Amino acid sequence: MRRVEELLPGVTTVTPHARYYSLHAFVATALSSHGDLDPVDTLRRCEVVFGAISILHARRFPEQHRGMSQAHGHDIISASMRDGELNVAALAASGSYAQATRGFxxxxxxxxxxxxxxxxxxxxxSPGPKSDERGLKLAFDGLLDLAKMDSIPCNILEGYSSLCLCGQHAIERTWLRSVMFPTQFLGDVGTRSRRTQTALMLCRLIEMYEPDNLSIELSRKLIADSRTYADGQLRELEILPAWRGVVLRRWYTWAWRDLWRWLVNTQMTGAVPIAQLQSALSEQLPDKKLSSFREELPDGVEAGRLVDAEYDPEICLMETGSQNLAWLMIGAGRVGQLSEHVAPYFESTKRERGNYELTPSWLRDFLSQRNDQSVRDVAFELTGVLLARSQRVAMSKSSFTNGRWRVPTRLTVRDGYAFRESNEGGGPVSLRWDQLTQVMSGLGMVRRVPGDTSGAAERWTLTRNGRDQ
Ligand SMILES: [Zn+2]
Incomplete structure (x- = not known):
C-alpha cells in the first residue's frame, strides 16, 4: 500500500470523484471572499446540494454516469428526496448526510x-496556490445561492446539470486536468510527476486493451504481454517497471490474505484444535517432496521475462488453500530474478528488515531449507507460523481502554484451540487504478461504454481528451 501511495500520490481509495476536488476548491474560495459565511455549514450545504444534483442527473442520464460510483452521502440524500423536495437545512445538520463534521x-x-x-x-x-478563483466561480455558478436555501424543489435542481459530479458539463475540467496531470513537462520524460506518469500509463493501457475490469486485466497485461514492453509510449514512462514490481507484490500479498481468509473463515468451524487447523492445508496437497512440488509449478520468470504464472490453467484448477500456496511459491521464486528497476518495488529488504517474516525473501529461504521434506509437513509448519504470528500481532496492538483489556483480533488461540471472533476480509490490496480511472472519467479523459450485441463487454475506452493528455 505504501508503494502504491508513492506511485500515485493525490488519489486514494476514497477519492473517486474528480469533481469533489474542484467543489472543495470552490468552497475554499467562497469562504475566503465571503467572510460572513459559516465555514462548516457552507461546506455541508454545498455538498448536500451538489450530491442531490448529481443523484438526480444520474437517475435521468445513467449512461453519462456509467463506471462512476455514486455521490457521497447518496443513500441518505436520495431517500430524503422522495417527496420531490430537497431539505437542505435538515440534511446539512450535524449527523445527517455525513457523520463527519467536515462532511466528505x-x-x-x-x-x-x-x-x-x-x-x-x-x-x-483556504484557497491553495493552484486555485483559480474566477474559473471556479463560473464553474459552480449558482451553487452558493442554492446552498443558502433551506429547501429546494427537485425540479429546480434538475436544471443545474452543470453542477453534476459526472463533469459532463463542467467548465473547470481542463483546468483541473492541468492541475492533476501537469503537462508542461511534455517532451521531458524525467520530470513528469509520478501521478502524471501513472495516469499516462493507464490511459495508454486503456487505449490498447479497452478493459472491463481494470486492475485484474491490466495487471496481467503489464506483467506478461510483450506489447507493453514494446510499445513506444509506454517505454517512455520510467514508472512502468515500478508498477510491475508493485503488481507482483500485490499478487504475492493477495495470496497470503486469501490463504488466511480461507483458514479463518472456512476451517474454523468452532473451537478447533490447532493441529487440525494446521492439517487443513496439508490435506489439499499431494504426498510428495517439497522440491518436486516446487519443480512442477510454472516459473514466474522465464529466461529473464516475467510470466503471469499465477494464472496458469493448472493453478486455476487447484483448491483454494493449495492455490494460494502455489501463488506464494511462484512469488517467492521471483526473488533475485527481477530487473534492477522492478525488484525494489517487489521487495525492499532494507525497508522491510523490521518485518521480514512472510516477505518473499523470507519464504524463499524457508522453502529452500525444507526442500527434502514432504510438502504436507511444510504446509503444516507454515500454518503454525501464521497462527503464531496472528497472535503476536494482535497482542502488540492490544491496549487497556475504559477498564478493559482489548486485543484486536478475529481469531483467538487458547489452550491449544483456535476460534473465530469474526470473518476475515482477504482480497488484494488496491492499486488505486480504479479510483484514478474514475477520476479521469470525471475529467473526460476516459469513458465507460456499454457492451454491444456482438458480444463485447462493457469496457473502458480512451476519449480524445485522454489521447491529447
Ligand atoms: Zn451527471
Missing amino acids: LGPYLASERLLGLVTAGGELM
Whole structure:
C-alpha cells in the first residue's frame, strides 16, 4: 500500500470523484471572499446540494454516469428526496448526510492540499496556490445561492446539470486536468510527476486493451504481454517497471490474505484444535517432496521475462488453500530474478528488515531449507507460523481502554484451540487504478461504454481528451 501511495500520490481509495476536488476548491474560495459565511455549514450545504444534483442527473442520464460510483452521502440524500423536495437545512445538520463534521472533505483534504487546491489556513481551509478563483466561480455558478436555501424543489435542481459530479458539463475540467496531470513537462520524460506518469500509463493501457475490469486485466497485461514492453509510449514512462514490481507484490500479498481468509473463515468451524487447523492445508496437497512440488509449478520468470504464472490453467484448477500456496511459491521464486528497476518495488529488504517474516525473501529461504521434506509437513509448519504470528500481532496492538483489556483480533488461540471472533476480509490490496480511472472519467479523459450485441463487454475506452493528455 505504501508503494502504491508513492506511485500515485493525490488519489486514494476514497477519492473517486474528480469533481469533489474542484467543489472543495470552490468552497475554499467562497469562504475566503465571503467572510460572513459559516465555514462548516457552507461546506455541508454545498455538498448536500451538489450530491442531490448529481443523484438526480444520474437517475435521468445513467449512461453519462456509467463506471462512476455514486455521490457521497447518496443513500441518505436520495431517500430524503422522495417527496420531490430537497431539505437542505435538515440534511446539512450535524449527523445527517455525513457523520463527519467536515462532511466528505476529510478523505479528500490531504490530496487537495498536495495538489495545491486548498491550504490549511482559515477556520476550515483556504484557497491553495493552484486555485483559480474566477474559473471556479463560473464553474459552480449558482451553487452558493442554492446552498443558502433551506429547501429546494427537485425540479429546480434538475436544471443545474452543470453542477453534476459526472463533469459532463463542467467548465473547470481542463483546468483541473492541468492541475492533476501537469503537462508542461511534455517532451521531458524525467520530470513528469509520478501521478502524471501513472495516469499516462493507464490511459495508454486503456487505449490498447479497452478493459472491463481494470486492475485484474491490466495487471496481467503489464506483467506478461510483450506489447507493453514494446510499445513506444509506454517505454517512455520510467514508472512502468515500478508498477510491475508493485503488481507482483500485490499478487504475492493477495495470496497470503486469501490463504488466511480461507483458514479463518472456512476451517474454523468452532473451537478447533490447532493441529487440525494446521492439517487443513496439508490435506489439499499431494504426498510428495517439497522440491518436486516446487519443480512442477510454472516459473514466474522465464529466461529473464516475467510470466503471469499465477494464472496458469493448472493453478486455476487447484483448491483454494493449495492455490494460494502455489501463488506464494511462484512469488517467492521471483526473488533475485527481477530487473534492477522492478525488484525494489517487489521487495525492499532494507525497508522491510523490521518485518521480514512472510516477505518473499523470507519464504524463499524457508522453502529452500525444507526442500527434502514432504510438502504436507511444510504446509503444516507454515500454518503454525501464521497462527503464531496472528497472535503476536494482535497482542502488540492490544491496549487497556475504559477498564478493559482489548486485543484486536478475529481469531483467538487458547489452550491449544483456535476460534473465530469474526470473518476475515482477504482480497488484494488496491492499486488505486480504479479510483484514478474514475477520476479521469470525471475529467473526460476516459469513458465507460456499454457492451454491444456482438458480444463485447462493457469496457473502458480512451476519449480524445485522454489521447491529447
Ligand atoms: Zn451527471
